Amino acid sequence: MKKWIFFLMCCLLLSGCGSYREVNDMVIVSGGGVEQSTAGQFSLVCQLVTLPDGKSTPQTDITEVSAKTPSAAFDAVSTLTGKDAYWSHCQTFLLGENLSKQGVSQVIDSLLADPEIRLTDRLIVTVGTTPKAALKSSAAAGEISGFDLYNLVSSDSSDLNMPLYRFTNTLSETGIDPILPAVTIEKTGFPSLYGTAIFRGDHLVGYLNPDQTITFLLLKGHTREMSMTTSDGHTYTIDSSLCRISPAKTEEGLVFTVHLNIKTRPETTEDTEGILKKDLEGRIADLTQILQKDLNADSLGLMRQAYRYLPYHYTDAEKDALYQQAKIRTEITVSLTKNEEVKAHA
Amino acid sequence: MDAASMKFSPCLQENVRQMQEIFKNDSTFIYRSVQNAAGTLSCAVFFLDGMVNSEMMGETILRPITLWTGTDPVTSEILAYRIMQANDSKIVTKPEDMFNALLYGDTVVFVDGHPCPTVVNTKGFSFRSSSEPDNEKVIQGSREGFTEAFMVNLSMIRRRLTMADLKFTFLKLGTRSNTTVSICYIDSLCDKKVLSELERRLNSFDLDSVLDSNYIAECIKDTPWSPFPTIGVTERPDVVAAKLLEGRVALVVDGTPAVLTVPHVFQESFQSNDDYYADFQYTNIGRILRLIGFFLTISIPAVYVALLTYHQEMIPTKLLFSVASSRGGVPFPTLLETLILLLIFEILKEAGTRTPGNFGQTLSIVGALVLGQAAVEARFVSAPVVIIVAFSGITALMVPKLKTATSLLRVFLLLLSAVIGLYGYILGISLILIHLCSLESFSVPFLINFLSVNTQSREDVFVRYPWFRMKKTHRFLASQHQKEDSQ
Numbered sequence: 001m002k003k004w005i006f007f008l009m010c011c012l013l014l015s016g017c018g019s020y021r022e023v024n025d026m027v028i029v030s031g032g033g034v035e036q037s038t039a040g041q042f043s044l045v046c047q048l049v050t051l052p053d054g055k056s057t058p059q060t061d062i063t064e065v066s067a068k069t070p071s072a073a074f075d076a077v078s079t080l081t082g083k084d085a086y087w088s089h090c091q092t093f094l095l096g097e098n099l100s101k102q103g104v105s106q107v108i109d110s111l112l113a114d115p116e117i118r119l120t121d122r123l124i125v126t127v128g129t130t131p132k133a134a135l136k137s138s139a140a141a142g143e144i145s146g147f148d149l150y151n152l153v154s155s156d157s158s159d160l161n162m163p164l165y166r167f168t169n170t171l172s173e174t175g176i177d178p179i180l181p182a183v184t185i186e187k188t189g190f191p192s193l194y195g196t197a198i199f200r201g202d203h204l205v206g207y208l209n210p211d212q213t214i215t216f217l218l219l220k221g222h223t224r225e226m227s228m229t230t231s232d233g234h235t236y237t238i239d240s241s242l243c244r245i246s247p248a249k250t251e252e253g254l255v256f257t258v259h260l261n262i263k264t265r266p267e268t269t270e271d272t273e274g275i276l277k278k279d280l281e282g283r284i285a286d287l288t289q290i291l292q293k294d295l296n297a298d299s300l301g302l303m304r305q306a307y308r309y310l311p312y313h314y315t316d317a318e319k320d321a322l323y324q325q326a327k328i329r330t331e332i333t334v335s336l337t338k339n340e341e342v343k344a345h346a
Numbered sequence: 347m348d349a350a351s352m353k354f355s356p357c358l359q360e361n362v363r364q365m366q367e368i369f370k371n372d373s374t375f376i377y378r379s380v381q382n383a384a385g386t387l388s389c390a391v392f393f394l395d396g397m398v399n400s401e402m403m404g405e406t407i408l409r410p411i412t413l414w415t416g417t418d419p420v421t422s423e424i425l426a427y428r429i430m431q432a433n434d435s436k437i438v439t440k441p442e443d444m445f446n447a448l449l450y451g452d453t454v455v456f457v458d459g460h461p462c463p464t465v466v467n468t469k470g471f472s473f474r475s476s477s478e479p480d481n482e483k484v485i486q487g488s489r490e491g492f493t494e495a496f497m498v499n500l501s502m503i504r505r506r507l508t509m510a511d512l513k514f515t516f517l518k519l520g521t522r523s524n525t526t527v528s529i530c531y532i533d534s535l536c537d538k539k540v541l542s543e544l545e546r547r548l549n550s551f552d553l554d555s556v557l558d559s560n561y562i563a564e565c566i567k568d569t570p571w572s573p574f575p576t577i578g579v580t581e582r583p584d585v586v587a588a589k590l591l592e593g594r595v596a597l598v599v600d601g602t603p604a605v606l607t608v609p610h611v612f613q614e615s616f617q618s619n620d621d622y623y624a625d626f627q628y629t630n631i632g633r634i635l636r637l638i639g640f641f642l643t644i645s646i647p648a649v650y651v652a653l654l655t656y657h658q659e660m661i662p663t664k665l666l667f668s669v670a671s672s673r674g675g676v677p678f679p680t681l682l683e684t685l686i687l688l689l690i691f692e693i694l695k696e697a698g699t700r701t702p703g704n705f706g707q708t709l710s711i712v713g714a715l716v717l718g719q720a721a722v723e724a725r726f727v728s729a730p731v732v733i734i735v736a737f738s739g740i741t742a743l744m745v746p747k748l749k750t751a752t753s754l755l756r757v758f759l760l761l762l763s764a765v766i767g768l769y770g771y772i773l774g775i776s777l778i779l780i781h782l783c784s785l786e787s788f789s790v791p792f793l794i795n796f797l798s799v800n801t802q803s804r805e806d807v808f809v810r811y812p813w814f815r816m817k818k819t820h821r822f823l824a825s826q827h828q829k830e831d832s833q
């Protein structure tokens with residue numbers, strides 16, 4: 001028995017050293033991104049943290065490698081730097097516009113295959129710029145731009161805050177197309193949210209501007225503390241919103257009713273509710289027009305609703321046609337937040 | 347001629363000759379011939395210089411003999427009980443009893459014409475006065491500590507437990523040193539199985555000398571190779587009294603202030619005298635901290651090495667930057683660096699313990715501040731490791747009774763963590779727990795009250811309940827007897 005225990009202990013203890021790694025022998029990646037060239041080469045960009053001896057203030061360095069596949073590009077980083085590239089502290093991963101248009105599945109597969117990459121890494125699409133330029137952009141004082149980009153998207157508690165696992169889940173789900181936050185670089189050199197990148201499957205098909213993004217987020221569910229400017233020039237604060245989309249099969253075909261209930265302030269005119277209701281109806285109509293007709297991307301997950309609640313009227317083969325022909329109605333309830341509630345909230 | 351070949355003779359001169367032959371070349375051996383004025387009483391007095399109280403000997407032995415005016419023949423009985431004015435004298439019939447008494451400060455008196463000598467208690471050797479033990483200091487409470495004097499130690503226990511039930515059984519251990527050992531227990535409270543097991547182990551004792559209680563402790567310990575103490579040691583009479591009241595058995599050894607208590611369970615290592623003498627709310631915080639301290643002292647270096655060499659993803663990003671930058675330029679791997687510093691810490695601790703008085707403090711300052719800071723600046727070691735080892739060392743001082751366990755287990759867990767990371771650490775903790783569960787102290791499970799579901803038995807484990815809630819129930823070994831008593 002003792003010999004067996006000794007043998008097992010030896011096996012156990014001698015098989016563990018493989019993943020041993022000293023902090024000095026690795027280089028920490030604080031941000032990463034991939035772009036695809038027209039020739040099909042994958043260009044992996046890494047923001048590497050270098051720590052001068054004895055100084056805790058980190059400095060960053062951008063390294064770029066190109067390879068035929070994303071996995072080969074990941075492997076090439078360590079070869080290039082001479083140290084193990086350590087991805088576990090990377091919080092954001094940028095997807096280039098060109099790559100996104102070509103399809104991100106291959107990159108997503110590589111990210112999921114790497115055990116060091118966290119499933120909570122935020123995916124961001126760069127618009128009008130490359131991932132390399134985004135990682136080189138200015139950051140808040142004392143912050144690394146890779147982490148600053150994370151703060152930019154993760155401060156939003158809505159659907160735009162898209163970790164890798166949620167994007168992957170959405171990608172594999174029936175009846176819904178994924179979205180990602182889109183980031184651009186301003187003239188000042190700082191990154192800012194451009195809007196929403198709309199995917200059809202794993203391909204980028206278009207963007208929603210910030211105003212459309214607000215409407216999109218209202219339809220996606222429970223949203224708080226957003227500002228919305230109506231066509232008459234007034235800005236309202238949406239304290240809370242609740243949205244439910246219910247499908248129904250009618251003589252007209254599939255009809256989706258959007259039940260939107262929002263609480264807002266301040267009261268600008270006697271008919272603030274009416275103005276807002278009308279404005280929202282117009283916004284929703286515009287948004288659904290873009291998603292349904294222009295982009296043909298089911299980012300709201302309408303077909304998922306149909307698949308769940310009307311399974312006898314849904315088929316995969318007719319999915320696109322059903323989505324294109326689906327009617328969308330709105331039932332909007334606007335209520336004004338009372339002053340007492342505002343004070344209590346404050 | 348040796349002591350074993352001594353034979354008592356009715357002839358005084360023969361006895362004197364034999365005694366002088368046995369103690370030849372021993373300058374402390376004193377022989378004095380004493381006679382009364384009438385010449386009817388002739389005695390030989392033997393004692394060891396420095397071991398007897400000369401004044402007492404003069405008053406109780408020499409003066410009565412020289413002033414004896416009787417004319418009848420004097421027997422040993424008459425000498426012992428009528429002539430000499432000693433409060434503790436007896437006639438011995440065996441030479442080994444006489445030698446034991448003589449060597450322990452008694453005076454031997456032979457009377458002419460009678461073979462059996464009289465032994466008079468004239469012990470008068472000097473010993474250190476009682477003082478507070480350095481390693482068991484209290485904020486409030488008794489400052490008395492055991493000394494090297496055997497009987498004085500027993501009197502300290504007796505003074506605290508004035509009960510007829512308190513028993514002191516004497517026995518001699520060590521074939522050469524003949525050290526007197528006393529088994530102390532309260533007859534109505536102690537577990538007789540523990541007592542008989544202790545006596546059995548002591549009887550199978552096979553050492554030629556016993557100069558300290560640790561000689562016995564190592565020989566009678568249940569699991570000699572375990573780093574955990576299954577025999578308690580204390581230098582405080584109040585602690586011994588408390589443990590006797592809990593139904594334990596104490597072992598007082600002549601020549602040492604360290605008294606052994608059995609059985610000794612795990613929770614006792616975290617108990618301090620202040621836990622009972624000061625306010626329970628305050629002292630319970632200390633006890634919880636000691637429990638946490640023990641866990642931290644064995645875990646911190648291991649977890650540090652595991653995180654830094656295997657699980658860097660678990661370290662917060664900014665902390666990782668800080669640690670990585672401080673490790674820049676350090677030539678040694680994290681494990682070696684930690685082991686070296688642990689070794690240096692143990693060396694400093696050992697040197698500080700062996701160094702007398704004020705110089706010890708200087709050494710600590712030089713070691714901790716100068717050496718530590720210089721080593722970091724010279725890039726021999728990184729600053730986080732100094733912090734880790736220092737913290738581990740400081741927390742170890744919170745549980746001095748487990749000093750062996752903390753020193754060994756710290757390295758054990760460290761090595762396991764260095765091999766397979768946190769899995770190794772968890773494996774090590776599991777092995778330690780298995781070992782603890784398997785330990786026994788005189789048939790009492792070592793983790794007896796840690797694992798108990800009985801709420802009464804937990805009254806003095808993780809925290810001490812207030813005295814008005816504890817009453818007698820905390821006496822876990824004695825509780826059974828008390829139940830029987832109440833019935």
